[in-house]
Amino acid sequence: MTELPLVLLHAFPLDSRMWNDVRAPLSSVTRFITPDQRGLGRTPLPESGREPDLADAARDVVALLDQLEIERAVLGGCSMGGYLTMAVLRVAPERVGGLVLIDTRAGADPEQAAANRRAIADRAESEGHAGWLAGDMLPNLLGATTRSARPELAGTVRELVDGQDPAGIAWAQRAMAARPDSTETLRGADVPALVLVGEEDTLTTPEVAREMAEVLPDAEFAVLPAVGHLSPMESPATVADTIAAWLPSVR
Incomplete structure (x- = not known):
């Protein structure tokens, strides 16, 4: 088994169940940990009184590593899980021995995108999110090939989205x-990195992911064919095999 544990953080607006289909193959090669982020899945939203900040969620990850007595881990995530991984790099870079960045980006939101996020937050709080949020997001979460060939996966994603806490x-x-x-x-992250992106990802395109990989000092980059933004759910065997083949490069 690979020496460092692998911790993968889920996408928005899902929870750790998005990793279910990669769990067995990755658990066979390393200690594999997939927490729910604060306010999502089974993790409650703390009452901090502070403005929402990924730095607080990053400290949750560090606290989990402490609890599990893990000094360093290969850390990564999909989409929002990637943003949170980068937040951990800012808060506690010494705890990160390698990076797995899947369908995510380094850049901050442009103002219009940030305003749209805040509007969704307001609506979720005022009327809940079940139904409309999944409906709005699904065309961008899943690639065109997946939507055509595996329509049942859209139902799985919808169920995960609808089941989240509106406050989260x-x-x-x-x-x-x-x-x-x-x-x-990322430019200062002097650890091995793996950057994966779906060929049909319209939210974080292969071009955006390639630019991110080029910033990293030691990165492998792969475009996954015929999948979109949720590549670990759309093509779990390919994602698991690619991560497993890369893990031995982490010392």
């Missing part, structure tokens, strides 16, 4: 809207 949805959107640009953080 709102907190995550506001935290993501406020996140800083992480380009220089």
